[in-house]
Amino acid sequence: MPNFLVRPNNGNVGSTFVIDNIAIDTSGENLTAFNIPEPGAMTLLGAGLALLAGRRRKQEAA
């Protein structure tokens, strides 16, 4: 199990930077594009699908 590291290579120079949203994909695909999902995006999609499915059931029952 590897580590995700940050290492200053020249402390005399110093580096100031911002890092966010570390993600991993283990699908085995050779990804030439990568979209880091915003946290909660999939939850919102799931909620939307559930809402639509519920409406459909109501329409079919009516």
Added chain:
Amino acid sequence: MVKKIVTGMFAASLCAGSASAAVTIIEDFQGFTAGDNWTAGGWVETTTAVVGTSNTVIAAGDPGNLAGNITDSGEAYVISSPTVPDDSLATIAFDIAALDLAGDVIVGLAVDNGSTTPNINQAVGALRLVNGDLQAFGGNGLNSPSTGSSYEADTQYTVWSVINTTANTFDLWILGGAFATQTQIADDAT
């Protein structure tokens, strides 16, 4: 009509998934507070805006970003220890912005050597930002960047490394700033 809408949403979901079917956020820093996991030269939580030479890199009040002011040399800081499958392809990605071009820092995966002072020279697919140049950094040291692979200050990039754990090679990609489309800066690097 409703059935068509539902079908359409599933289709859109599948299309998006084809590029990132199994993406998992392993660290979004939401739970971090100032000083967590960092010692000398460490990080500060950004309760105020972080402003570079020309742009605001991150907005005030977003606890999901950390600003690192790295002045210590030689010690690597462990952020996370993700599980990477053997004999497969695994992609590690992150967002990064440098506030200026003066720094020299390496970010990415390295072999866990079981030490409290992990060694970035055992990298398996990392990015080095140095004086405006982007470089791929692997276990065999630096790999020559492709032409024009420089970065700009105050600009956020998404970087991802596709690691081949069978051949022990990696491809490094970047998107953002002048890289309007995804751009490969290393191919089968070691």
